[in-house]
Amino acid sequence: MVLAQWTAHPARRRPRDVALVAAVVLLSTGAVVAWLQSLVFAAIAAGLLLGSVAPFWLPTRYRLTDAGIEQRRGLGRRARRWSELRRLAVGRDAALVSPLARPSWLDRYRGLVVLFDGGDRDAIVRILQERVGGGAR
Known part of the structure; x- marks a missing residue:
């Protein structure tokens, strides 16, 4: 769903x-x-x-489902299952969901940056906090 x-x-x-x-x-x-x-x-x-x-210049499509999170931009697609994600860091304009328990330079490559632009920030953050282990930090 x-x-x-x-x-x-x-x-x-x-x-x-x-x-x-x-x-x-x-x-x-x-x-x-x-x-x-x-x-x-x-x-x-x-x-x-x-x-x-x-x-910045290509539209990025996000989809949060019962199974996980999906990001599509241009010809690329990245997806992570909720069970893989251990950490959530929420900022003003975006959130980072990462499979790494602690902050690391690998976050940018292993995690997903979720832009709130075009979406309901509060609803997105609520869903991410419910699904990602560790909650917002």
């Missing part, structure tokens, strides 16, 4: 930041072309920059 589902798309709600991202990508790509005189390296630079800010 689906407990909650929403789409987070920060770029849609922050057009000024979209302009900033576009300016940085264009200026950086232009600098690579001017410095290295290579369109190939410029394309690689643009791809790396756009990839690094993908959570």
